[in-house]
Amino acid sequence: MGTADGAVDRPPGTQGGPPGTPLGADAVLVGFARALRAAGLDVSTERLYAFLRAVAVLRPGMRADVYWAGRATLCGGHDDLERYERVFAAYFGARGDAAPRRVRAAPPPRLRLTVREAAGVPGGPAGSEPAGPPTATLASSAEVLRHRDVAELDTAERAQLRCLLAAFALHGQTRRTARRRPARRGDVDPRRTVRELLRRGGEPARLRRHARVERPRRVVLLVDVSGSMAPYADALLRFAHAAVRAGRTEVFTIGTRLTRTTRELSHRDPDLAMAALAAAVPDWRGGTRLGELLREFLNRWGQRGMARGAVVVLMSDGWERGDPELLGAQMRRLHALAHQVIWANPRKARPGYAPLAAGMAAALPSVDAFVEGHSLAALERLAAVVRGAADGAAVVKGAQRA
Structure with missing residues (x-):
């Protein structure tokens, strides 16, 4: 509930953050850090606590103070600044400058950043300070939006979701390659060591060492654009972008045809990428032939190396119009080639859902992780599973059978 001065009351039982943090602000700040982590920033627990302490020392109700506190504590290098800017603008609302301003509270359930006036009391001496420190509460509609079903969003909420998805980052699990690089620790590099000895004329020299190069695994996304997936297709494809x-x-789209759309989605601007993709995909909102198209993918690209050792993610509700046995056979082929097979189903989040559709039931035995894909929070968990994070909330194959 908003109070008369624009603050928001703490719900009963809510725990506060560090001393000085406004009521309820800790949950919003943690949600902002979670969004940064989903965008690819290395937001550790230590950095998060430093951020909360910095906001508590500054003025938590001022947008500029929150911005600079997060930039100083949550960014690990110059490469993080662009993503930080985009996530901050999407989470707290775009603003032409970072100057503190009053933001009026919005009616529930959508919440906004609200600030109790930090300037002098009206009618008092010019430039007079308030009696106490400014009291404010941070609340962002982005935190509410994270858990909303994409199919239920209105136009304004979809626009905000697109801003948050534009800051996403998806990386596969790291793998050790056959190539080696010089390193301080690791196996002895005999060639470099011998060359160093020869350069010194046989005098003793420090042993040269090398280590395996680590690279992220390739990620392959198969996005269902059939009619049953129409409410989720735009969000999933922006996630793919x-x-x-x-x-x-x-990235491939699957419906009645298989279309490789990696080139169209390589545009820097998300809207241009979506326009190019719309022109390239001829089977929007059509039927679904998962088994036949998966076989085409494996025969044309997967068997030649694209799926070999990769993390393959299928984004579909599993409604198959073709032969379910064909889908099951192709899923077994895919599972034998890929490092990990993940299925993201937007319908999984609905109450009482069970994988009873023929296509979904045939594919599940060859799926390593079965996750939801209906909301921004679900896509964040999907990114964690692809990344191999221990906290990725996935339903693994053992849990499926149980």
């Missing part, structure tokens, strides 16, 4: 920009990601 962010993944392509992060690198080493291939």
Whole structure:
């Protein structure tokens, strides 16, 4: 509930953050850090606590103070600044400058950043300070939006979701390659060591060492654009666009045809990428032939190396109009080639859902992780599963059978 001065009351039982943090602000700040982590920033627990302490020392109700506190504590290098700017603008609302301003509270359930006036009391001496420190509460509609079903969003909420998805980053699990690089620790590099000895004329020299080079695994996204997936297709494809920009990601659309759309999604601007994709995909909102198209993918690209050792993600509700046995056979082929097979189903989040559709039931035995894909929070968990994070909330194959 908003109070008369624009603050928001703490719900009963809510725990506060560090001393000085406004009521309820800790949950919003943690949600902002979670969004940064989904965008690819290395927001550790230590950095998060430093951020909360910095906001508590500054003025938590001032947008500029929150911005600079997060930039100083949550960014690990120059490469993080662009993503930080985009996530901050999407989470707290775009603003032409970072100057503190009063933001009026919005009616529930959508919440906004609200600030109790930090300037002098009206009618008092010019430039007079308030009796106490400014009291404010941070609340962002982005935190509410994270858990909303994409199919239920209105036009304004979809626009905000697109801004958050544009800052996403999707990286596969790291793998050790056959190439080696010089390192301080690791196996002895005999060639470099012998060359160093020869350069010194046989005098003792320090042993040269090398280590395996680690690279992220390739990620392959198969996005269902059939009629049953129409409410989710735009969000999933924008998620795929962010993944392509992060690198080493291939994207295919599946419906009645298989279309490789990696080139169209490589545009820097998300709207231009979506326009190019719309012109390239001829089977929008059509039927679904998962088994036949998966076989085409494996025969044309997967068997030749694209799926070999990769993390393959299928984004579909599993409604198959073709032969379910064909889908099951092709899923077994895919599972034998790929490092990990993940299925993201937007319908999984609905109450009482069970994988009873013929296509979904045939594919599940060959799926390593079965996750939801209906909301921004679900896509964040999907990114964690692809990344191999221990906290990725996935339903693994053992849990499926149980």
